[in-house]
Amino acid sequence: xxxxxxxxxxxxxxxxxxxxxxLGPSAFGQAFSPTLPKAxxxxxxxxxxxxxxxxxxxxxEQPQLGDAAQSKPNTSFGGSGLAMPRSSNRKKTVSRPAxxxxxxxxxxxxxxxxxxxxxxSIGATSSGNGRELFIDICNVKLMQDIMIPAEEEGLxxxxxxxxxxxxxxxxxxxxxxxxxxxxxxxxxxxxxKIQREKAESKSALNLALQKYELAKEEYNVAxxxxxxxxxxxxxIRRAKFSMKASRAEVEDAMDQSKEAAGxxxxxxxxLRRIQFIVGKMQISTPFEGHVMEILKHPxxxxxxxxxxxxxxxxxKLWVEGTVSSDACKPSDVKGQRVTVTxxxxxxxxxxxxxxxxxxxxxxxxxxxxxxxRAEVDNRFENGQWILLPGASLSMSVELSxxxxxxGTRVQR
Numbered sequence: 001x002x003x004x005x006x007x008x009x010x011x012x013x014x015x016x017x018x019x020x021x022x023l024g025p026s027a028f029g030q031a032f033s034p035t036l037p038k039a040x041x042x043x044x045x046x047x048x049x050x051x052x053x054x055x056x057x058x059x060x061e062q063p064q065l066g067d068a069a070q071s072k073p074n075t076s077f078g079g080s081g082l083a084m085p086r087s088s089n090r091k092k093t094v095s096r097p098a099x100x101x102x103x104x105x106x107x108x109x110x111x112x113x114x115x116x117x118x119x120x121s122i123g124a125t126s127s128g129n130g131r132e133l134f135i136d137i138c139n140v141k142l143m144q145d146i147m148i149p150a151e152e153e154g155l156x157x158x159x160x161x162x163x164x165x166x167x168x169x170x171x172x173x174x175x176x177x178x179x180x181x182x183x184x185x186x187x188x189x190x191x192x193k194i195q196r197e198k199a200e201s202k203s204a205l206n207l208a209l210q211k212y213e214l215a216k217e218e219y220n221v222a223x224x225x226x227x228x229x230x231x232x233x234x235x236i237r238r239a240k241f242s243m244k245a246s247r248a249e250v251e252d253a254m255d256q257s258k259e260a261a262g263x264x265x266x267x268x269x270x271l272r273r274i275q276f277i278v279g280k281m282q283i284s285t286p287f288e289g290h291v292m293e294i295l296k297h298p299x300x301x302x303x304x305x306x307x308x309x310x311x312x313x314x315x316k317l318w319v320e321g322t323v324s325s326d327a328c329k330p331s332d333v334k335g336q337r338v339t340v341t342x343x344x345x346x347x348x349x350x351x352x353x354x355x356x357x358x359x360x361x362x363x364x365x366x367x368x369x370x371x372x373r374a375e376v377d378n379r380f381e382n383g384q385w386i387l388l389p390g391a392s393l394s395m396s397v398e399l400s401x402x403x404x405x406x407g408t409r410v411q412r
Contacts, residue, residue, distance in 0.1 A: 131399035133328055135321035135372065138340070140391045143375065144287065144313035147295075150302040151280040152176055159283075159298050161309070165291045166380075173291075174283035174308060181281070185274040192267035198260030205253040212246035219243040289313040290385075314385045319354065319374045321395050325363065330370055332399045334359035338374040342386070342393045350386060352376050356397065372397065 150156070154176040161173045222239035225231040293310035296302055319340050323333070333356050340352040354376030363370050374395065378387045 131332075133323065133333065133397040133399050135323060135395045135397070138319050138321035138393055138395045140387055140389055140393065141318040141320060142312045142314075142389050143316050143318050144289070145292070146286070146311055147307040148173075148283060148285070148309045148311050149305050149307050150176060150283065150296070151304065152277060153302060153304045154178070154281060156296055156298055156300050156302050156308070159294070159296070159308070161291050161294075163291055163294055166314075167285045167289065167291060167311075169286065169288045170284055172282045172284045176281040176283075176302065178278045178281045181274055181278050185271060185278065188267055188271040188274055192264060192271055195260050195264035195267050199257055199264050201257070201260075205250065205257060208246070208249040208253040212243070212250050215239070215243040215246035283308055285311060287313055288315065312389075315378050315380075317376055317378055317387055317389070319376045319393070319395055321372050322364070322369050323372050324369045326368075328399060330359045333372050333397050337398045338376070339396045340374070340376050340387075340393055341396070342391065352378070352387065 157175050157177045159174040161167060167173060219236075219239040219242070222231045222236045226233070226236045289311050291309055292312050294308075295310065296306070296308040302308060319338070336356050338354045338356060340354060342350045342352070344350060354374040356372060356374045358373070360370040360372070372395075374397075376387065378385050380386075
């Protein structure tokens with residue numbers, strides 16, 4: 001009985017292997033399905049599995065060739081379950097969202113505006129005078145924004161301006177205590193006066209000239225008397241030496257007069273130096289503008305070069321905008337006229353005129369765009385400048401007539 005059961009198991013196993021090789025794994029899984037005994041069957045653990053084989057084998061199907069989009073895998077018994085896709089020459093099209101449309105991810109967590117990631121619409125439009133380039137967003141910047149320093153150290157004695165004041169060019173807005181320098185200036189004036197009097201005095205020179213003339217006359221007399229034998233050689237030599245000494249005194253008097261004139265010039269230079277320092281102790285405005293900020297107050301001690309007032313020019317301002325290099329060339333905007341439009345509260349629009357003074361010196365964004373800077377005239381109305389630094393506005397640039405049209409509008 002044991003040998004018979006072992007032989008049946010061997011035969012079943014051999015048939016199963018043949019079926020697996022011939023039909024494939026999927027067909028074998030359906031044709032060869034063992035039926036295991038239940039745990040509570042009477043046979044128990046000694047029960048042997050029974051196998052059921054199909055009476056007839058199904059016909060094998062050949063793999064189907066066709067379009068990958070139309071072919072479907074054949075999972076029927078005995079089939080390969082594979083569909084070979086056929087290569088297609090059709091180009092794939094990718095749908096893109098329209099500008100301004102919103103997309104949502106599969107979870108609905110957030111929406112993304114496709115217009116933000118798309119490149120800006122950049123170009124130029126026609127105008128009556130040739131070409132115009134519109135820049136939607138521009139910024140206003142100060143053309144001259146400086147710090148007025150204290151050019152000399154000392155106590156800030158006076159500061160007669162406040163923040164927001166409009167100040168003309170050259171006005172003295174503050175003073176540093178110059179009492180010590182005033183004393184030095186008085187001393188220099190007295191020294192200059194003394195040296196000038198010495199240089200102008202001719203008394204010493206005149207006395208030396210008279211003494212020289214007398215010594216010269218005595219020498220001539222001694223020479224005549226010496227020829228007659230009335231003067232000795234020694235007396236003649238003495239008279240000649242006295243004449244030479246008198247001549248030296250004349251030259252010395254002339255040198256002293258020149259020295260006094262030179263010292264007078266030095267004292268004059270010293271007086272100008274002191275007056276220059278006193279002038280630097282006055283804080284004045286270099287151009288017409290507005291006081292933006294007060295940094296030092298009266299009765300504060302300031303060092304040389306320390307900032308006292310922040311001062312800026314408001315009658316002319318910079319208006320800057322960024323343009324794509326695809327819209328125009330830098331040479332198209334250099335020297336061109338611009339019109340700046342500022343939208344005020346209530347929707348009122350105010351326009352200003354200006355000009356692009358210089359062309360861009362460098363490109364930005366790896367050569368994709370460049371900055372346009374125009375000098376614009378500001379207006380002062382009702383005690384206030386209309387254009388203020390930091391304002392956002394639009395600008396229209398008149399281009400040369402040969403500039404090619406590349407779009408409708410420029411956005412930064």
